[in-house]
Amino acid sequence: MSGKVSVITLGCSKNTVDSERLMKQIQFNKIGLVDDPNKAETIIINTCGFIEAAKEESVNTILEAVALKKSGKIKKVIVAGCLSERYKEDLLKEIPEVDVYFGTENYEGIIKELGGNLKKELLGERLLSTPSHTAYLKISEGCDHPCSFCAIPLMRGLHKSKPMEELISEAEFLASNGTKELVLIAQDTTDYGKDIYGKKNIAELLNKLSKIKGIEWIRLMYAYPTKFADDLIEEIKTNPKVCKYVDIPLQHISDDVLKSMRRGVTSDRTKELLVKLRKEIPEITIRTTFIVGYPNETEKDFNELCDFVHEIEFDRIGTFTFSVEENTSSYILGDPVSEEEKERRKNVLMEIQKEISLSINETFVGKTLKVLIDSVEGEYFVGRSYRDAPEVDGEILISKENKKIKIGNFYDVVINECDEYDLYGKVNL
Secondary structure (H helix, E strand, O other): OOOOEEEEEOOOHHHHHHHHHHHHHHHHOOOOEOOOHHHOOEEEEEEOOOOHHHHHHHHHHHHHHHHHHHOOOOOEEEEEEHHHHHHHHHHHHHOOOOOEEOOOOOHHHHHHHOOOOOOHHHOOOOOOOOOOOEEEEEOEEOOOOOOOOOOHHHHHOOOEEOOHHHHHHHHHHHHHOOOOEEEEEOOOHHHOOHHHHOOOOHHHHHHHHOOOOOOOEEEEOOOOOOOOOHHHHHHHHHOOOEEEEEEOOOEOOOHHHHHHHOOOOOHHHHHHHHHHHHHHOOOOEEEEEEEEOOOOOOHHHHHHHHHHHHHHOOOEEEEEEOOOOOOOHHHHHOOOOOHHHHHHHHHHHHHHHHHHHHHHHHOOOOOEEEEEEEEEEOOEEEEEOOOOOOOOOOOEEEEOOOOOOOOOOEEEEEEEEEOOOOEEEEEOO
16 A cells, blocks of 8 residues: 555646545545645646646646655655646656556546555545535536637547436535535536437436535536527526526637637527526526637637627636647647737736626625635635635625634625625624
């Protein structure tokens, strides 16, 4: 058996779930887990290989671990995840000091490398790295969409749904350990079920998850904008446990850019979906993400995107600069937009959103929101409403004057102040 092991997780929430499953296996094999890599004998790095910045972070983290090994502070370095799935041969040549490289979700190989055995009966169980009251639920792996800029299918393969009964069992395990909020994640949550049930049945999954005792919020992330089903809209609208919140990564609005991105949707269809969502669910919070600096994005295309953000007034947006990725269909387009221009466009878009976000937040002053308390930071209890996904959205800050507030509980909070991204409030107990 290996001595103490530390797991370093990089990248997205999907990687977080993978690491949590791995850590549960490590724990049940009675292998010691430590948070601090400096106190470990073995370091496992769950890498990200999505865009250039993420790849750079992963490589730097590997090199830091190798340096610890060379100095004698640790004995073994194991690398897993997306970067080693995509670039294993290159990594073997460039960083041979790593003891072993694994791809994605190879729990059995990693556990054997540590001297243990995979406990298949535990595959639905996880050792949470998030606060226990909130957990990600990964409902599928891989992606069938041919987006020109995206390397996910190269690393994670085609779409593969997890059977509904396994997800229910996993959610029941989480609820029994205090989880109150499930955040559903996948490369595309709206594609759930099509490969194993012959139809997209994300709405049915939401309904069944909502019946689990202890689960109070279910939040839907990464919903692809094409063929957004009516039964999904109805489930969000009518199920009190499903947050009136949806994350729809749109990436752009210019038809020319969308076509080159191979998104399978037009500007008109995108706008029709957004209008429909707000008509059917007036209180819905819509989050989206955009890519700026795509190779064929002209100044006219970018201005159209800015006008679109002004027009729609999204509750939340994230903006990323284009990263050229080998073996994707956009690779042949090169990277003609300078990094300076990409950053300029990103900043312009986020400044537009900053004003919109402040305007929306001001409408909540004087209102009462149901808030889940996540943590204590400085002089505040920090929580979130149905409008706020963990890690990526705003927060609700509550003065620590009220000592009776407990992390992991829900409270009705009266909002009395706001800024561009956060709300401030008070609990009357």
